[in-house]
Amino acid sequence: MGAEILSIQHLTKKYSQQLAVDDLSLTVDQGEVLGLLGPNGAGKSTAMNIITGLITKTSGEISLFGKKKINAAVKREIGFVPQDIAIYEDLTAWENVLFFGGLYDLRGHQLQQLAQKALEFVGLTAKKDLKSKNFSGGMKRRLNIACALVHQPQLLIMDEPTVGVDPQSRNFILTAIEQLHQQGVTIIYCSHYMEEVERISTRVAIIDHGRLLAQGTTSELSEIVSANHQLQATLVYPQRIDLEQIKQITGIEQAKLTDRQLTVVYQTESSCSALLKYLLDQAAEVTDFNQNQLDLETIFLSLTGRKLRDE
Numbered sequence: 001m002g003a004e005i006l007s008i009q010h011l012t013k014k015y016s017q018q019l020a021v022d023d024l025s026l027t028v029d030q031g032e033v034l035g036l037l038g039p040n041g042a043g044k045s046t047a048m049n050i051i052t053g054l055i056t057k058t059s060g061e062i063s064l065f066g067k068k069k070i071n072a073a074v075k076r077e078i079g080f081v082p083q084d085i086a087i088y089e090d091l092t093a094w095e096n097v098l099f100f101g102g103l104y105d106l107r108g109h110q111l112q113q114l115a116q117k118a119l120e121f122v123g124l125t126a127k128k129d130l131k132s133k134n135f136s137g138g139m140k141r142r143l144n145i146a147c148a149l150v151h152q153p154q155l156l157i158m159d160e161p162t163v164g165v166d167p168q169s170r171n172f173i174l175t176a177i178e179q180l181h182q183q184g185v186t187i188i189y190c191s192h193y194m195e196e197v198e199r200i201s202t203r204v205a206i207i208d209h210g211r212l213l214a215q216g217t218t219s220e221l222s223e224i225v226s227a228n229h230q231l232q233a234t235l236v237y238p239q240r241i242d243l244e245q246i247k248q249i250t251g252i253e254q255a256k257l258t259d260r261q262l263t264v265v266y267q268t269e270s271s272c273s274a275l276l277k278y279l280l281d282q283a284a285e286v287t288d289f290n291q292n293q294l295d296l297e298t299i300f301l302s303l304t305g306r307k308l309r310d311e
């Protein structure tokens with residue numbers, strides 16, 4: 001693992017009576033893609049806005065690139081894609097990227113070269129002379145990413161960059177992040193989309209009510225909730241089973257049926273045996289059966305007791 005890029009210690013933010021970030025401690029190392037996962041209102045944006053200096057903290061310590069004083073040189077190493085798209089709609093894509101590059105003291109030929117590179121990276125070269133107000137939501141997002149990348153920061157912070165974008169742009173953005181990761185850029189990716197975080201992150205931090213609930217790779221998180229195991233079975237006669245009866249079996253935590261696929265999260269081997277006996281008694285006929293590592297959605301549910309998507 002690379003050097004420590006970000007360290008947050010006991011960070012707290014209070015908006016009058018609302019505790020938005022509650023004693024949050026987190027570190028990010030060079031080259032990592034940290035997926036910060038949490039439902040709406042979990043405190044992700046507040047934490048990122050503090051790190052990037054947009055709002056002040058109530059208490060706690062932050063150091064970036066080993067420095068506690070976040071001066072202009074430190075800020076130059078950060079690229080930020082905020083939750084709300086921040087581009088100038090009356091400017092062309094090209095003018096936008098030049099403007100943001102200029103904020104980092106890039107000038108002349110170097111600025112032109114980097115602006116070209118940034119627009120190419122997000123696939124907007126052909127549209128560079130169009131005013132961004134004519135862009136789709138996905139194109140605006142991609143332009144916003146180009147503006148955040150033009151100065152070639154070491155750390156890229158992205159706050160829900162795929163909200164409101166079309167599936168094509170969404171995939172484009174995720175692939176771009178994978179490329180940046182390969183190039184060695186450190187990335188913090190805030191999202192409430194489980195499958196995105198699962199796809200691109202090298203490590204995941206789960207945050208809810210401003211608090212860090214757990215962090216680790218997906219398989220480490222799976223071990224944290226290892227009291228639970230997941231079993232999937234394909235049934236020939238799914239109509240013969242009753243999910244409510246399955247949920248009554250001692251040690252069964254969750255059960256869901258999608259078409260012929262039964263997914264059950266259970267705690268003990270005895271609950272698994274009891275389930276198999278039930279399936280046999282009901283003559284549901286199991287054709288395929290496997291025990292999996294838990295997916296992020298199940299882990300999240302185990303840690304928070306609630307579904308991310310319902311928030």
Ligand SMILES: Nc1ncnc2c1ncn2[C@@H]1O[C@H](COP(=O)(O)OP(=O)(O)OP(=O)(O)O)[C@@H](O)[C@H]1O
Nearest residue numbers: 015018020038039040041042043044045046047160
């Ligand atoms: N400027 C503000 N004034 C008062 N309360 C705020 C302010 N900004 C955020 N909050 C509250 O702080 C809590 C955390 O919000 P925050 O936006 O950081 O969460 P989030 O995880 O980024 O969610 P979202 O994706 O919906 O933005 C929420 O309860 C929110 O209502």
